[in-house]
Amino acid sequence: MSITIARVEPSIAGVGDYIELMKPRVMSLVVFTAFVGLVVAPGHVHPVIGLTALICIAVGAGAAGALNMWYDADIDGRMGRTAARPIPAGRLAPGDALAFGLTLAGFAVVVLGLLVNVVAAALLAATIAFYVVIYTMWLKRSTPQNIVIGGAAGALPPMIGWAAVTGGFAIEPVVLFLIIFFWTPPHFWALSLYRTDDYVRAGVPMLPVVAGAEETRRQILLYTLFLAPLGTVPWLLGYAGPTYGIAAVLTGAIMVVLAFRVRAEGRGRMAHKNLASKQMFAFSILYLFLLFAMLLVDRMAGALFGHFAA
Amino acid sequence: MAVGVTMNDAADEQKPEPGIRLTEQQQRARRARSIAIAVSLGVLVVLFYIVTLVKGPGVLDRPL
Numbered sequence: 001m002s003i004t005i006a007r008v009e010p011s012i013a014g015v016g017d018y019i020e021l022m023k024p025r026v027m028s029l030v031v032f033t034a035f036v037g038l039v040v041a042p043g044h045v046h047p048v049i050g051l052t053a054l055i056c057i058a059v060g061a062g063a064a065g066a067l068n069m070w071y072d073a074d075i076d077g078r079m080g081r082t083a084a085r086p087i088p089a090g091r092l093a094p095g096d097a098l099a100f101g102l103t104l105a106g107f108a109v110v111v112l113g114l115l116v117n118v119v120a121a122a123l124l125a126a127t128i129a130f131y132v133v134i135y136t137m138w139l140k141r142s143t144p145q146n147i148v149i150g151g152a153a154g155a156l157p158p159m160i161g162w163a164a165v166t167g168g169f170a171i172e173p174v175v176l177f178l179i180i181f182f183w184t185p186p187h188f189w190a191l192s193l194y195r196t197d198d199y200v201r202a203g204v205p206m207l208p209v210v211a212g213a214e215e216t217r218r219q220i221l222l223y224t225l226f227l228a229p230l231g232t233v234p235w236l237l238g239y240a241g242p243t244y245g246i247a248a249v250l251t252g253a254i255m256v257v258l259a260f261r262v263r264a265e266g267r268g269r270m271a272h273k274n275l276a277s278k279q280m281f282a283f284s285i286l287y288l289f290l291l292f293a294m295l296l297v298d299r300m301a302g303a304l305f306g307h308f309a310a
Numbered sequence: 311m312a313v314g315v316t317m318n319d320a321a322d323e324q325k326p327e328p329g330i331r332l333t334e335q336q337q338r339a340r341r342a343r344s345i346a347i348a349v350s351l352g353v354l355v356v357l358f359y360i361v362t363l364v365k366g367p368g369v370l371d372r373p374l
Contacts, residue, residue: 010336015346048364052357111354115361117372167372 013092021069021086021097022062022104029288030061030157033180036292037161037173040239040299045165053116053164057157060108060124064153066101067132070094072140075202081195101132112164120163127156141203144210151184152177158292175233176292182227183288186220186259190281193217193262194274213271217263220280224259228252231291240298247294251287258283 034057038050045053069076069087077088086092105128113121135150143149155177162173192199192206193216199206208216231252235245258280265276332340362369 010330010332010340011343012336012339013343014339015342018343018346046364048360052361055357107354111357114370115358115372 023065034161037158041165056112063104155180
């Protein structure tokens with residue numbers, strides 16, 4: 001009696017494939033928002049410790065991306081946008097991605113806990129677990145509210161950066177969390193409006209697939225109408241100056257205009273071109289980046305003036 | 311009389327595997343991965359060293 005043992009071919013995956021596995025563009029946004037949380041936190045952190053925290057957060061985010069690609073390899077293979085990823089394209093074995101992600105996650109959390117502090121490490125662990133288990137393995141395939149709830153994972157990094165400095169929580173990082181949290185639905189639903197066929201093919205219950213494009217456009221507008229004023233809260237609460245306030249008002253206004261155009265596009269004859277949705281998606285990335293960059297600029301400007309005034 | 315069917319293991323006997331031979335591409339990929347792992351571990355070592363210098367004697371002293 002012969003037993004067939006599956007042969008595992010030696011891996012041909014290169015370093016570039018493993019880097020792609022970590023979703024570097026998502027990683028850079030995570031590191032940037034965490035960096036802002038770290039900079040605006042009160043008190044002082046030694047630059048080396050701050051850098052260590054950011055490295056750990058980056059590696060943790062990469063680990064979460066790798067684990068997501070491990071689990072979602074099947075649906076990634078069915079969507080045009082993601083079929084070229086390392087696992088669906090056959091360059092990297094799923095088990096390798098799993099081992100890679102778990103190892104990186106473990107190291108990132110432990111090193112953060114040992115060298116920085118336990119609160120930040122716990123938040124990083126929670127972020128990874130939430131993104132991988134709650135969002136990727138559970139919500140993504142089971143509810144149209146998947147990215148709304150799952151968005152909490154992407155909203156935590158500024159809180160991790162803050163906790164790396166202060167060892168605790170405060171209203172300010174929670175506001176930053178809320179801004180990213182309410183930014184996530186319009187951002188991803190704009191994308192899913194012009195990628196609906198992909199999600200139908202993959203069987204992912206994104207809002208346009210489940211509730212239709214019209215309802216999705218309405219929801220994008222509602223979330224954006226809430227998000228735009230929310231973006232000004234750091235200024236209203238007094239811990240960001242007018243530089244930030246003006247930027248938040250202007251960029252928020254643009255977001256609202258784009259959201260109205262997304263909704264209007266649904267009733268027009270050019271709806272299938274999804275131009276407004278693509279513009280909304282592209283600008284939403286710029287919006288978040290600008291908002292957080294202005295927090296930095298505002299903080300640095302304040303420090304500069306304080307330095308010269310003293 | 312029925313002829314018993316014997317398990318013929320002869321056909322299943324395989325010559326000893328010659329061992330896994332990596333192709334050129336697999337070798338290059340493995341080398342690149344190994345170097346990346348070595349560099350990452352080196353960075354980790356350097357990081358621990360610098361943080362130890364920065365934090366002084368009480369390396370594990372940190373706010374909870």
